[in-house]
Amino acid sequence: MKIILVGFGVIGKGVLKAITSKKDYLKDKYGMDLKVVAICDRSGSAIDDNGLNLETALKIKEETGKIANYPEKGTDLSIIETIQTVEADAIIEITPTNIETGAPANTYMLEAFKNGKHVITANKGPLAVNFKELIDCANENSKLFRFEASVGGAMPIINLANDALAGNEIFEIKGILNGTTNYILSKMETEGLDFDTVLKEAQELGIAETNPHQDISGLDTAAKIVILANSLMNKNVSIKDVKLEGITRITPEAIAMANKSGYTIKLIGEVSNDKLEVGPKLIPIDDPMNVKGSLNVAMLNTDLAKEVAVVGRGAGDIETASAILSDIIYIYENNIKWNR
Amino acid sequence: MKIILVGFGVIGKGVLKAITSKKDYLKDKYGMDLKVVAICDRSGSAIDDNGLNLETALKIKEETGKIANYPEKGTDLSIIETIQTVEADAIIEITPTNIETGAPANTYMLEAFKNGKHVITANKGPLAVNFKELIDCANENSKLFRFEASVGGAMPIINLANDALAGNEIFEIKGILNGTTNYILSKMETEGLDFDTVLKEAQELGIAETNPHQDISGLDTAAKIVILANSLMNKNVSIKDVKLEGITRITPEAIAMANKSGYTIKLIGEVSNDKLEVGPKLIPIDDPMNVKGSLNVAMLNTDLAKEVAVVGRGAGDIETASAILSDIIYIYENNIKWNR
Numbered sequence: 001m002k003i004i005l006v007g008f009g010v011i012g013k014g015v016l017k018a019i020t021s022k023k024d025y026l027k028d029k030y031g032m033d034l035k036v037v038a039i040c041d042r043s044g045s046a047i048d049d050n051g052l053n054l055e056t057a058l059k060i061k062e063e064t065g066k067i068a069n070y071p072e073k074g075t076d077l078s079i080i081e082t083i084q085t086v087e088a089d090a091i092i093e094i095t096p097t098n099i100e101t102g103a104p105a106n107t108y109m110l111e112a113f114k115n116g117k118h119v120i121t122a123n124k125g126p127l128a129v130n131f132k133e134l135i136d137c138a139n140e141n142s143k144l145f146r147f148e149a150s151v152g153g154a155m156p157i158i159n160l161a162n163d164a165l166a167g168n169e170i171f172e173i174k175g176i177l178n179g180t181t182n183y184i185l186s187k188m189e190t191e192g193l194d195f196d197t198v199l200k201e202a203q204e205l206g207i208a209e210t211n212p213h214q215d216i217s218g219l220d221t222a223a224k225i226v227i228l229a230n231s232l233m234n235k236n237v238s239i240k241d242v243k244l245e246g247i248t249r250i251t252p253e254a255i256a257m258a259n260k261s262g263y264t265i266k267l268i269g270e271v272s273n274d275k276l277e278v279g280p281k282l283i284p285i286d287d288p289m290n291v292k293g294s295l296n297v298a299m300l301n302t303d304l305a306k307e308v309a310v311v312g313r314g315a316g317d318i319e320t321a322s323a324i325l326s327d328i329i330y331i332y333e334n335n336i337k338w339n340r
Numbered sequence: 341m342k343i344i345l346v347g348f349g350v351i352g353k354g355v356l357k358a359i360t361s362k363k364d365y366l367k368d369k370y371g372m373d374l375k376v377v378a379i380c381d382r383s384g385s386a387i388d389d390n391g392l393n394l395e396t397a398l399k400i401k402e403e404t405g406k407i408a409n410y411p412e413k414g415t416d417l418s419i420i421e422t423i424q425t426v427e428a429d430a431i432i433e434i435t436p437t438n439i440e441t442g443a444p445a446n447t448y449m450l451e452a453f454k455n456g457k458h459v460i461t462a463n464k465g466p467l468a469v470n471f472k473e474l475i476d477c478a479n480e481n482s483k484l485f486r487f488e489a490s491v492g493g494a495m496p497i498i499n500l501a502n503d504a505l506a507g508n509e510i511f512e513i514k515g516i517l518n519g520t521t522n523y524i525l526s527k528m529e530t531e532g533l534d535f536d537t538v539l540k541e542a543q544e545l546g547i548a549e550t551n552p553h554q555d556i557s558g559l560d561t562a563a564k565i566v567i568l569a570n571s572l573m574n575k576n577v578s579i580k581d582v583k584l585e586g587i588t589r590i591t592p593e594a595i596a597m598a599n600k601s602g603y604t605i606k607l608i609g610e611v612s613n614d615k616l617e618v619g620p621k622l623i624p625i626d627d628p629m630n631v632k633g634s635l636n637v638a639m640l641n642t643d644l645a646k647e648v649a650v651v652g653r654g655a656g657d658i659e660t661a662s663a664i665l666s667d668i669i670y671i672y673e674n675n676i677k678w679n680r
Contacts, residue, residue, distance in 0.1 A: 154645035159504035
């Protein structure tokens, strides 16, 4: 199986490390010979039909910041040109996300489908903005479109719903889909500190970003609940349709008061037939949704299995790489293996 | 896709109801034309290569207790003879379980593999006793072996680990794998009642069996942790290897005392490299493992995704049918579709 890595930041490096450490495992368990035939970043592309040396790629990127400097095989080919001209089974699209326009990642994905390549992505933007166009394009070109890593990192909510619960109709999804805000609320609860203090601490620890707006406003959660609504419940909604409230007005006193009645406060994203919202909600202390720290959780309500919940780590490079790896294996097992 | 239903009790009826209600859905979403070409019980078999009428089958069974009375297509062919002679893609094996010998279900499964049929089962016995023989036989005959319904009912632990978390190595599995004991412990906790009182009440409600030994001794949980150990962690263990303690000695006072320190008491099955045990354990009140009523939960510890937990209903005819349906879809999508 030949793949092109589109984007080479923190997640891209995590993917290469995971692939390297799992090379023998993939061969033994699935008979899969996985080759990275191209890696693109803003500087250009490294291309080798026999498979790039991943250690060299990681080293060059670390030392020079540019994959175009890869010895001999480095080129100034753009991402689009690489997708169009390099022969591969799938692209792994992990460029920076833009949750307002989805650009330019959506173009990369459409171009991949049109050029006969499956797409795996961790990119929320295009999924939240252009889902219908992308899935239609995948179907027209008979290609697979997998995006487990876009929601909940290593919490396997999408593949759980699509595969492990195949045959079930999903009526409702709700969950904690943002690790940063869950970390902040958990910390406010256990230490009685106010929002600003905990946010500042989280920024110093690298848990919250310098510009935390997308997380604390609920926008990131909104993008994710839109992705789940469109991909698992056949809806056609966008972020603008989400009733949105963030966590900036939550006080430690409010959480302490909730605790006294046996509840905690969590930022919950929710979609059902008559609901699409993100906001702080009271959750019983002993409810499966009361997960701590930066954990994510999602609860599905279905016709046959009824309630099913899944809990996992929402972020981290290796955790996200885990989700991408499960998508690589899915594509290999469901398509590549049978067409060789 | 043609299937043979081997066993026609509560779960078998649930499967037929689920298949009937999902007929159009399976056609639209997967292009699957699902036919039940034979149904077997102790009385014999009903066989129709064009697909049996499932309403008629359910009615005959309800009214006479014997599928052999199915109009015109009823026969006195035994289960083994039916598996050997009826052309089908897969059998769904749901005869009563024997967790000591696995018989006679293990013979049905081996016979199915040898006759070129995939196997789906909900049957703990053969999996706990004969797993290696069964999986080897499946592999030798290039057939798929799926058993999601054998552990945790509608809680999709096995397919979650195998498919949604594909690529991960699993270091540890622990969980609440028996709904009856979780119901009893939860009820003792919330109402302060003693074990015998709650057990009697659960028996009257049909939640506990007349002979509750397998549940309350931890044996049922032991069978399930053995299945998970062998199928997800490549172990080769049996129930005899499990360090076993049940819940009969737990008092409401012990639970109240645990509560005071922020804990609850749950019957936990656990496997890791140096542990294989079932027994009552202290679990923090706000831990994802503290699930109430008859819910089941399983926590996986893996190399890439780290901790992932899944919560779901451990029993119920339609819930179990959901697990079987996901296995039917898996076999169709991964094999049947490509070989036609």
